[in-house]
Amino acid sequence: MKNEGKVIKPPIENVVSGRIFRPSSAFRNKLWIEGVLIATTIWAIAVGAWLGVVYLKALDDGWSFWTYVETWWMPVNSWVGVIYAFCVVFTLIVVPIYINRIEYSVIAESGKTMPEIYVKKGIIKITRKHVPFRTITNISSTSGPFDRLFGIGNVLIETAGFSGSMMGPEEKIEGVRFYEEVRDFILNELRKFRDPYVTTTEVVLPREEPVPRMDNSLDDEMLITLREIRDVMRKLESKLGDGDQ
Numbered sequence: 001m002k003n004e005g006k007v008i009k010p011p012i013e014n015v016v017s018g019r020i021f022r023p024s025s026a027f028r029n030k031l032w033i034e035g036v037l038i039a040t041t042i043w044a045i046a047v048g049a050w051l052g053v054v055y056l057k058a059l060d061d062g063w064s065f066w067t068y069v070e071t072w073w074m075p076v077n078s079w080v081g082v083i084y085a086f087c088v089v090f091t092l093i094v095v096p097i098y099i100n101r102i103e104y105s106v107i108a109e110s111g112k113t114m115p116e117i118y119v120k121k122g123i124i125k126i127t128r129k130h131v132p133f134r135t136i137t138n139i140s141s142t143s144g145p146f147d148r149l150f151g152i153g154n155v156l157i158e159t160a161g162f163s164g165s166m167m168g169p170e171e172k173i174e175g176v177r178f179y180e181e182v183r184d185f186i187l188n189e190l191r192k193f194r195d196p197y198v199t200t201t202e203v204v205l206p207r208e209e210p211v212p213r214m215d216n217s218l219d220d221e222m223l224i225t226l227r228e229i230r231d232v233m234r235k236l237e238s239k240l241g242d243g244d245q
Contacts, residue, residue, distance in 0.1 A: 026175070
């Protein structure tokens, strides 16, 4: 029997070509379950807190705890139930809208524009972020318990300004089934810029590279200025060293 290899949906060709791809529908189901679990937890905490207050009140007034519960259980539980139902319905409606508006693109070196990772997210406030490959310092992939349950994962992207930050990675490609393939593809593209490069926390070895020229790019001008300052400092250190001898 001929081995046709692993089938990836959507095909990895969409990534290589830089075309738009979106999270898997399993990501929607995961967020639904997480939303319902969070709403249930909040409901249980609210009811438990109310029962605790009723118990303390009964001790203070000398009344029976169950008398208070029988008197106020239905009104309180009804209001808490309404809030719980609202949260669940809100989650069921908003999550699909949120996911349908997510767009990812990983444009290769052979693409028409500068190699970069493009992420679009948001419902009311739409955010479109472009992360150039040359600014990336770390790439890692994660797949939590719920992710593994639905067969999906995430690719975490860190840049020089965000590495080790408490805010987490600068950008995430989340909820995709072929996350390992996306990670490996990005790594292969990064190796065209600098070598060696690995996943997780190992940092790219410093190596002098020509500064890419881009019109009206403040980052490039700052990088050129910093390199000029570095060269001047090296010359001063060299002269001071010769003077000490």
